[in-house]
Amino acid sequence: MTIEKNEANKRLIEKINKVEENYTKNFSNTQKILLTTDGSITAILDVLYGKITLSTLEQHFDKADCEISKLINVNEGAQINYREVIMHKDDENLIYALSYIPLERLTDEICCDLVRADIPIGRILKNYRIESRREVNKIYIEKPNERLKDLFNTKEDMLAREYVIIHKNNVLMWIKEVFPVSKFTNI
Amino acid sequence: MTIEKNEANKRLIEKINKVEENYTKNFSNTQKILLTTDGSITAILDVLYGKITLSTLEQHFDKADCEISKLINVNEGAQINYREVIMHKDDENLIYALSYIPLERLTDEICCDLVRADIPIGRILKNYRIESRREVNKIYIEKPNERLKDLFNTKEDMLAREYVIIHKNNVLMWIKEVFPVSKFTNI
Numbered sequence: 455m456t457i458e459k460n461e462a463n464k465r466l467i468e469k470i471n472k473v474e475e476n477y478t479k480n481f482s483n484t485q486k487i488l489l490t491t492d493g494s495i496t497a498i499l500d501v502l503y504g505k506i507t508l509s510t511l512e513q514h515f516d517k518a519d520c521e522i523s524k525l526i527n528v529n530e531g532a533q534i535n536y537r538e539v540i541m542h543k544d545d546e547n548l549i550y551a552l553s554y555i556p557l558e559r560l561t562d563e564i565c566c567d568l569v570r571a572d573i574p575i576g577r578i579l580k581n582y583r584i585e586s587r588r589e590v591n592k593i594y595i596e597k598p599n600e601r602l603k604d605l606f607n608t609k610e611d612m613l614a615r616e617y618v619i620i621h622k623n624n625v626l627m628w629i630k631e632v633f634p635v636s637k638f639t640n641i
Numbered sequence: 642m643t644i645e646k647n648e649a650n651k652r653l654i655e656k657i658n659k660v661e662e663n664y665t666k667n668f669s670n671t672q673k674i675l676l677t678t679d680g681s682i683t684a685i686l687d688v689l690y691g692k693i694t695l696s697t698l699e700q701h702f703d704k705a706d707c708e709i710s711k712l713i714n715v716n717e718g719a720q721i722n723y724r725e726v727i728m729h730k731d732d733e734n735l736i737y738a739l740s741y742i743p744l745e746r747l748t749d750e751i752c753c754d755l756v757r758a759d760i761p762i763g764r765i766l767k768n769y770r771i772e773s774r775r776e777v778n779k780i781y782i783e784k785p786n787e788r789l790k791d792l793f794n795t796k797e798d799m800l801a802r803e804y805v806i807i808h809k810n811n812v813l814m815w816i817k818e819v820f821p822v823s824k825f826t827n828i
Binding site for chain 1: 673674684685766771772773809810
């Protein structure tokens with residue numbers, strides 16, 4: 455019983471170890487922390503770089519297709535907020551993030567912040583004192599698409615994770631975060 | 642408005658910068674992350690060291706005195722769980738933690754886990770899918786007491802932080818974490 459209850463983080467460690475084993479490079483501690491933490495990523499980047507900035511690359515309302523509806527546990531066709539952002543320190547792009555957020559679970563004020571301003575989700579949750587928990591579902595390596603190649607000015611492999619922020623026992627936000635494998639290796 | 646909303650982590654960065662400025666050494670990134678994160682500390686240590694272990698040094702029920710009652714927002718005399726633990730990897734002690742938890746806000750099952758087993762609080766919250774938020778209140782340097790000197794086998798200064806875990810808009814747990822200033826400087 456005790457052993458089982460102590461295994462809560464084990465799956466996550468195994469995940470990242472497996473990805474690392476199957477790859478040619480070892481990951482840095484900062485990379486591992488960024489990929490596995492259940493805390494705010496912007497808070498960690500703020501500490502590492504001094505206050506970082508978020509720029510919205512794309513934001514629009516959309517209808518959930520079959521795939522998205524499963525990720526965020528809504529009916530197909532439900533309204534979602536689609537957002538792509540880049541977290542950066544001055545000219546250095548740090549982490550790209552894609553999020554799907556079901557509008558039916560958002561208060562009007564949070565919705566306004568998401569749409570109008572370049573505010574990281576971690577800061578929005580903090581500002582509105584939202585009680586939540588985060589579940590990291592996937593950690594993996596992927597090839598960059600054109601947007602990522604362009605943002606990070608590289609063709610190298612990317613480290614990615616997908617997680618959900620749970621609030622009132624349901625998915626409030628689905629988030630994918632991506633950065634190049636050479637990023638955060640010397641910090 | 643936007644600027645204000647983006648300041649959520651600023652107070653925390655300023656806090657740690659101030660402590661660092663007034664000290665003779667710079668802090669490592671790992672130290673800064675451990676002192677400021679609103680995520681699980683055990684999850685971060687698990688990643689850095691491989692799965693870490695918690696040993697309970699002291700655990701008993703007690704009545705909240707004046708000071709404790711203010712920290713956890715209960716009436717003086719209310720029943721609390723007092724717990725002192727050490728997180729360690731094999732023989733290496735990593736972080737000491739002291740916690741005050743008001744029994745009136747605990748479910749029976751969480752109370753059982755706290756009392757019976759050496760389970761870190763982050764893992765307990767995860768196991769019971771508790772939605773919460775963390776507020777770091779203080780970050781500071783302190784001189785070690787006898788217990789800390791003994792645990793870490795050093796008389797050097799200690800880095801400490803105090804934070805609360807908020808659940809259902811009230812303090813579920815007050816926690817103080819402490820480690821020597823030379824710990825986590827090379828990891």
